[in-house]
Amino acid sequence: MIASLRLRAAVVSIVLLAVFLGAWHLATRSTGTAANMSPEYAKLMGMTATQGKSAMPGPLDVGAKLWEHLRRPFYDNGPNDKGLGIQLAFSLGRVMLGYLIAVAIAIPLGFLIGMSPLMSKALDPFIQILKPISPLAWMPLALYTIKDSSLSAIFVIFICSVWPMLINTAFGVASVRKEWINVARTLEVGNFRRAFTVILPAAAPTILTGMRISIGIAWLVIVAAEMLVGGTGIGYFVWNEWNNLSITNVIIAILLIGLVGMVLDQILARVSRLVTFPE
């Protein structure tokens, strides 16, 4: 019955998509030529007034534009006209850099906090205050101190992805089963080897959960950060196309942001499955 459940779910998904696209198409289609309009006035007004066409693009317009983008993802016609592939690559590059710096700091620091009740108590107030700050609130401070908009965006990604990883690593390390630690102790395993052979594998599923939350937040924040910073990236693209009043491009960008976010999440879900152990 499992295969048939999947099949039925797929059918329902496709039907829902078709209904949505159909409704969208019907809502935005032309309602026929407006009568009694002087040709000159019609020229001024455009299709919206003359053919009853909605200003909102329909699914067919979006599809056609998407195809155009997919055929030429990497073109570069100057600062305001780059292919979607290039914009996505810029965003992904910033996310990866900020995220990797966060991993490099959060996991060792989380280990320290998790292993030492003293550090855990001492750092707790700082973490509690810093964690709920919206990453974009850091932006002016980052721009003022770093003085480089691109680096500021990376800093914002770093600061927003560091907390879930830090907290999950500390929690995972602190809650490693006492009996596993005791096994290592009775085998006279040194601290360093114990950290890598017992604590890390035991805490890995929790750490990966934190990393997965972080990548999701980082991808959410990059769009907003790039809208502020400008220049390149998918966030900038969305804002630029809004200024161009190209709703079609905005919709395409929204779709792509969702797809890339899903892929990032799935990659970490895969890794997470590798380190999870059944008990």
Add this chain to the structure above:
Amino acid sequence: MTSDKFISIEGIAKRYDGARSTTIFENLWLAMARGEFVCVIGHSGCGKTTVLNILAGLDVPSEGAVIVDGQAIEGPSLDRAVIFQSHALLPWRTVLGNVAYAVSSKWRKWDRAKVKAHALKYIELVGLGGSEHKRPSELSGGMKQRVGIARALSITPKIMLMDEPFSALDALTRGTLQDEVRRICVETGQTVFMITHDVDEAIYLADKIVLMTNGPGAVLAEIVENPLPKDRLRGDLHRHPLYYALRNHIIDFLVSRSKTFTAETPEHDPRKVAVVKIGRTEPIIVASKPAESDAPQALAR
């Protein structure tokens, strides 16, 4: 059998400081000879596990010391293997991985092949040959505890410490594992300190059964020498003329005397715990001389 004090627990105490500090036990003395199988029986909360953890080096006594083979215990050691009640296998490692982890911890310089061969030998010994690539989650409770036993044996410890190793198992599996442990310990002459709740388990396995009173303030009340022959068989236990006397004596203790012992026996000297030799009619209680721990074997036949 030698009469040396291979393990000597010397006046240990464990206290927990709090608003009202509680003494789990104090002034606890016990000597064990090499190759002896000692079971400790007592009710929950009397501090049996704390004594075992102190022997393992996982816990530190508030007072006193434990001397093993002429050296005071300072922390855990590869000389003393622990079999945990909850088996404590590392779930992300296979059976082989769990045993090999212990082997490579003991012999750091061994190469991979040597570690594997050594680990496999002990996996075979506990009857798990062919399952070495399974993960703990794929094993039954009894098989998991076998891995725990293989892991403890693989480092060829001087002493094995077992904390109710079979209590989480069903009766059938428990019996089989008791047979295995008995066979291995008799073959290798292993010194064992074991904690149990199970009177029959203690009678089947132990050379000496230590009775512990209820805590807090628990004391070692008596050391009961097992009168059954060393080569006893599970099926013949109850035919031995002294079996019921022994069993009744232990059960009497657990049911009533464990509560009243301290009040009824004010002259109890924790340094000279009475050694009980089960006779055909009434158990005879004789005060032991301080260093006497070799008498039981002579009497057991």
